[in-house]
Amino acid sequence: MSITIESIACWLVDIPTIRPHKLSMTTMGCQTLTIVRMSCAQGVVGWGEATTIGGLSYGAESPEAIKSAIETYLAPLLCGKTFSGTAALAQAMNGSVKGNTFAKSALETAFLDAQGKALGVPVSALLGGAICERLPVLWTLASGDTEKDIDEGKRLLAEGRHNAFKLKIGARELATDIRHALAIGAALGDDVSIRVDVNQAWDMTTAIKGMHQLQEGGIDLVEQPIPLWDRQGLITLSQRFAIPILADEAISTSHDGYALASGGFTGAFALKIAKAGGPAQALKLAHMAQAAGVALYGGTMLEGTLGTVASLHAWSTVRMQWGTEMFGPLLLKDDIVARPLTFSDGQVTLPSGPGLGIEIDTDKLRHYARQ
Ligand code: MUC
Ligand code: MG
Structure with a gap:
């Protein structure tokens, strides 16, 4: 089932860890989730997340860069377009944006959530x-x-x-x-x-x-x-x-x-x-x-x-x-x-239900989102 993407919103969400988490290259005391909401035709909404470890100490994309890549480059490529599935979505993203796999992962996740909800099937299906x-x-x-x-x-x-x-x-x-x-x-x-x-x-x-x-x-x-x-x-x-x-x-x-x-x-x-x-x-x-x-x-x-x-x-x-x-x-x-x-x-x-099978608490999203 094809999905038409209408708009994409993105937040940086900072959540403290239960204790310091020590890795060879950094110690984490907080985790920053880049959260994506993909609004699609017929009122279907998909959610995605891209998260890295310790700013730029693990990978080449920081949370801030992920948000910027989505808002500045990837969202304009996708909004207003219709995609039959993840192959078509990846082709559109990879055709114009090199690398940035974390940002693309959040968007592919949100697309799968939306498509699963539209079809009434879990993302695993x-x-x-x-x-x-x-x-x-x-x-x-x-x-x-x-x-x-x-x-x-x-x-x-x-x-x-x-x-x-x-x-x-x-x-x-x-x-x-x-x-x-x-x-x-x-x-x-x-x-x-x-x-x-x-x-x-x-x-x-x-x-x-x-x-x-x-x-x-x-x-x-x-x-x-x-x-x-x-x-x-x-x-x-x-x-x-x-x-x-x-x-x-x-x-x-x-x-x-x-x-x-x-x-x-x-x-x-x-x-x-x-x-x-x-x-x-x-x-x-x-x-x-x-x-x-x-x-x-x-x-x-x-x-x-x-x-x-x-x-x-x-x-x-x-x-x-x-x-x-x-x-x-x-x-x-x-x-x-x-x-x-x-x-x-x-x-x-594994959660059951259509799409990812999870419900976002928008009050908590607002509470933890970086201003
Ligand atoms: C990693 O390198 O595997 C996964 C589990 C954990 O504690 O850290 C990550 C990163
Ligand atoms: Mg590892």
């Missing part, structure tokens, strides 16, 4: 159809303090909310990071999956040493140990160690995935809708990975509920061998939706 209603979801322990992380992990295990954890390392010297990771692994027990994310902080020499020690210590997975540009290094590490590598910053699109897989990379790809330009675009990388026998993982940019649900609709259509990390809303003190997602037994439930 527009992306191939959900093969599961609940998805595994881990939690990131990243307070920066080993004892605090152990307490947090034990509490979440006791509550049954999560049974797998990711640790953020790379900011401190290797020996300290290894001690930190192995202490948490030992305290939480053998049944709990522990993975680490280095966020590109190591050089190759440190990575070889670090991977060896993490492998010996029983850590399950190492995410993006070296800089994103070092594709050959990632391939070499993946072939040298039994502990699997998860490529995150190194892969955004199916082109990146193809280059890594055809170069001999083994391991897994972290999919993120923002890196690819939207839920439908991220699935192109997923399908490419499936063809190459590379495992999948549902990644987050620590989005609020809107962006998290958009991702979940896409992730529900493929098998995620490494599960997902779609816990973003739980890291935020508040959100802009009427009903929160349900997290229990290490899983999150």
